[in-house]
Amino acid sequence: MSEPRIPFNRPYMTGNEFGYIGEANAGFVLAGDGPFTKRCNRWIEEQTGAAKALLTHSCTAALEMMALLLNLEPGDEVIMPSFTFVSTANAFVLRGAVPVFVDIRPDTLNIDETLIEAAITPRTKAIMAVHYAGVGCEMDTIQAIAERHGLYVLEDAAQGIMARYKGRPLGSIGHLGALSFHETKNVISGEGGALLVNDPAFAQRAEIIREKGTDRSRFFRGEVDKYTWQEVGSSFLPGEIVAAFLWAQLEQAASITAERLSCWGRYHLLLEDLERENLLRRPIIPEECEHNAHMYFVLLSDDVDRQAALTYLKRENISSVFHYVPLHSSPAGRRYGRVHGTMNNTDHLSERLVRLPLFIGLTEVEQQRVKEALSKAVHAV
Numbered sequence: 001m002s003e004p005r006i007p008f009n010r011p012y013m014t015g016n017e018f019g020y021i022g023e024a025n026a027g028f029v030l031a032g033d034g035p036f037t038k039r040c041n042r043w044i045e046e047q048t049g050a051a052k053a054l055l056t057h058s059c060t061a062a063l064e065m066m067a068l069l070l071n072l073e074p075g076d077e078v079i080m081p082s083f084t085f086v087s088t089a090n091a092f093v094l095r096g097a098v099p100v101f102v103d104i105r106p107d108t109l110n111i112d113e114t115l116i117e118a119a120i121t122p123r124t125k126a127i128m129a130v131h132y133a134g135v136g137c138e139m140d141t142i143q144a145i146a147e148r149h150g151l152y153v154l155e156d157a158a159q160g161i162m163a164r165y166k167g168r169p170l171g172s173i174g175h176l177g178a179l180s181f182h183e184t185k186n187v188i189s190g191e192g193g194a195l196l197v198n199d200p201a202f203a204q205r206a207e208i209i210r211e212k213g214t215d216r217s218r219f220f221r222g223e224v225d226k227y228t229w230q231e232v233g234s235s236f237l238p239g240e241i242v243a244a245f246l247w248a249q250l251e252q253a254a255s256i257t258a259e260r261l262s263c264w265g266r267y268h269l270l271l272e273d274l275e276r277e278n279l280l281r282r283p284i285i286p287e288e289c290e291h292n293a294h295m296y297f298v299l300l301s302d303d304v305d306r307q308a309a310l311t312y313l314k315r316e317n318i319s320s321v322f323h324y325v326p327l328h329s330s331p332a333g334r335r336y337g338r339v340h341g342t343m344n345n346t347d348h349l350s351e352r353l354v355r356l357p358l359f360i361g362l363t364e365v366e367q368q369r370v371k372e373a374l375s376k377a378v379h380a381v
């Protein structure tokens with residue numbers, strides 16, 4: 001008899017989601033920018049200090065808005081890691097811009113800030129910081145480089161809600177930031193996201209781009225007496241039902257983070273032995289970063305066969321997964337992007353990485369089971 005399955009992720013519900021959706025229904029406001037959207041926007045502004053937060057239907061949408069806000073033109077370049085989700089690059093490729101991939105740091109797997117400056121060309125417009133696993137990039141250095149060269153700093157903080165770098169919430173540090181509320185993230189609405197406008201110079205255009213290129217938001221505030229087409233935009237806002245769901249989650253973002261952190265901390269203790277035996281490496285959190293336990297991953301030693309380890313875990317009914325296929329080695333990444341320098345860390349570490357189940361409700365007994373199965377898997381070399 002095999003043990004019950006441990007899934008990789010189980011979306012957490014606070015229990016208040018359907019009550020708020022009922023309220024939205026009862027109020028007959030179902031399109032976007034109703035009372036729940038406004039509540040969510042205000043919460044995000046207060047939590048992050050962003051000049052303006054705008055809910056979007058996904059983090060991908062928020063990244064696409066960034067590309068529109070920067071008026072990127074074909075051939076413009078955005079420096080970013082290759083070890084990231086597709087949307088980080090795709091949003092800019094949609095405008096004809098070129099993602100320029102640089103290697104990652106071996107500790108955090110975030111963009112290696114020491115490699116950015118050499119990748120800058122006259123076409124570079126922005127540096128994109130992706131905060132992997134909710135652990136902040138070295139933002140002070142990135143911002144200093146951007147200032148020296150007159151570039152924008154963008155943050156893909158899809159995994160970064162409630163996490164901080166030197167006390168500053170991820171997503172609120174660059175000119176623009178993006179959060180995700182996808183089902184797989186810490187705080188969820190199924191699909192969902194937000195654009196953080198930290199440079200107020202972008203605030204008005206961000207509203208216009210999000211509302212199909214019109215000044216409809218200003219019209220509803222009574223600032224203009226009719227709304228018209230102002231510039232290129234799209235429909236980037238979620239409906240009220242999604243916002244109502246999200247509100248239930250945002251209200252409990254602090255306790256969600258605390259519960260995930262305790263689960264993360266238990267793995268960290270359980271896996272200390274295996275790290276001491278050099279069979280794997282645990283995550284490294286730099287001192288200046290407060291993370292949010294978005295993910296618990298291990299980097300298997302070179303002697304361990306990752307595929308065999310994953311297969312073993314699967315046989316033990318434990319759902320464990322690797323992560324990104326680096327964008328520079330994907331068909332579209334090769335077609336639309338460019339690599340600057342070597343990708344040694346990206347290539348090597350992405351091949352060693354295994355993410356363990358982590359969700360609210362994962363028990364200590366289950367974590368112990370994951371540890372024992374992983375231990376057997378990595379000792380079987």
Ligand SMILES: *Cc1c(COP(=O)(O)O)cnc(C)c1O
Binds near residue numbers: 057061156158181182
């Ligand atoms: C999840 C994720 C995204 C995409 O978020 P969606 O809300 O699904 O569009 C983008 N970037 C990173 C780093 C992510 O982890």
